Amino acid sequence: MRSWLIKLRKEQDLTQQEIAAGAHIDRAYYAQIENGTRNPSMTVASQIASYLHINPSLFYTEHLSEPFEKALVHSPVVIAHCDLNLRYTWMFNPHPDFKMNVVIGKRDDELDINEGTTGLMELKQSVMDDGITRREIIAFPLSEGLIRYDVFAQPLYDQNGHIIGAATVSVELLM
Template sequence: MRRWLNKLRKEQHYTQQQVADGAHIDRAYYAQIENGTRNPSMAVATQIAAFLHINPSLFFSDHLSEPFEIALTNSPIVVAHCDLDLRYTWIFNPHPDFKMSPVIGKRDDEIDENPGTLALMDIKQKAIQQNSIVRKRIAFPLSEGLIQYDVFAQPLYDSNGNIIGAATAATELEN
């Protein structure tokens, strides 16, 4: 079951029928996608993702390329995408304090408002507004204390070259 999809749909106050209508697919087909008995095509995943304002790659995150997944899983690196409103559309390898499903669709300040999350939002916004790469060292208060990250943000583009958000890569630094 794709619990993250079910939770995201409910958080946005949609029924399965509304998502299916918004994605131009049959409700029964959407229900099968949500409960995990069917996998959407890339076209259908894109339609659902557009309606829910997420990245379609979330549907295929279980099928990431093995070298990428092996290299980054349990590493001190977090990779993420957000939309123009700075809401997460995709995240890989988040810090253990964060679970993927509650993060998708939310802004950093909705997850935890502190100087670190506000600084992270600021560099994402700068990358989008300035259409440039932004890099900054940011400290986040996490369960094991104040953790420093080297955060790299850059604009995220659609296939037509329009900025649709920001991509970030954050590397935990040794104390």
């Protein structure tokens, strides 16, 4: 079951039929993708992702290579992508205060408003505005206190070389 996909559909107040029509696929096929009994081809995943404004790799995150996942899961590293509107399209290994199915499709300021989220949004926006990779230390108030992250941000490009978002890698710093 792809609960993140169901939640995203419901948050956008869409029906399975509307998504299927927008992605140019059969509604029954979409229902099978949503309930996890079928995996979409990369083409179909891209069509659905385009309609929902998400990254198609979300459909395959459960199939990350085992060494990569084992090395990073529960590590102090968070990897994320956002679109030009600063909405998360993909995330791996979020801080325990955040669940991926809640984060996808949201902006940082829709999840929490503080100096850290404001700083992160400004960093991502500046990277997208001028195409220059940046690195910054940003502190976030989280459940266990103020946590500092070394955030590396770079633009994401489409196949035509146009900036379509930003990618970040954040490493929690020890105090």
